[in-house]
């Protein structure tokens with residue numbers, strides 16, 4: 772995948788501005804601290820929470836991911852593989868719960884990437900106290 776693409780930061784847990792610093796503190800979405808984010812990018816200093824309540828919009832992105840996942844699995848299992856709808860729903864519910872941390876992180880990275888353009892030359896601004 773090209774490093775200049777906005778999908779790079781979404782897929783690889785990177786800052787959408789520099790594609791170098793990590794977005795979330797932990798690498799894995801399935802750790803106990805899956806929701807902890809850096810306040811600023813550790814590489815370029817880009818604020819990862821631009822304003823209070825910024826990530827409310829990520830909730831709708833997350834909803835879209837759940838919908839896409841549900842529709843894709845429905846067509847694969849019920850329409851294509853002819854799995855009974857009851858068994859499909861019994862299997863779907865735990866997978867939606869288990870994928871919650873993954874979709875949470877994916878939605879937040881996607882949401883910030885919408886509003887941030889890639890700038891590989893951005894450097895951390897050092898503020899000197901005088």
Ligand SMILES: [Zn+2]
Nearest residue numbers: 786789812815
């Ligand atoms: Zn950065």
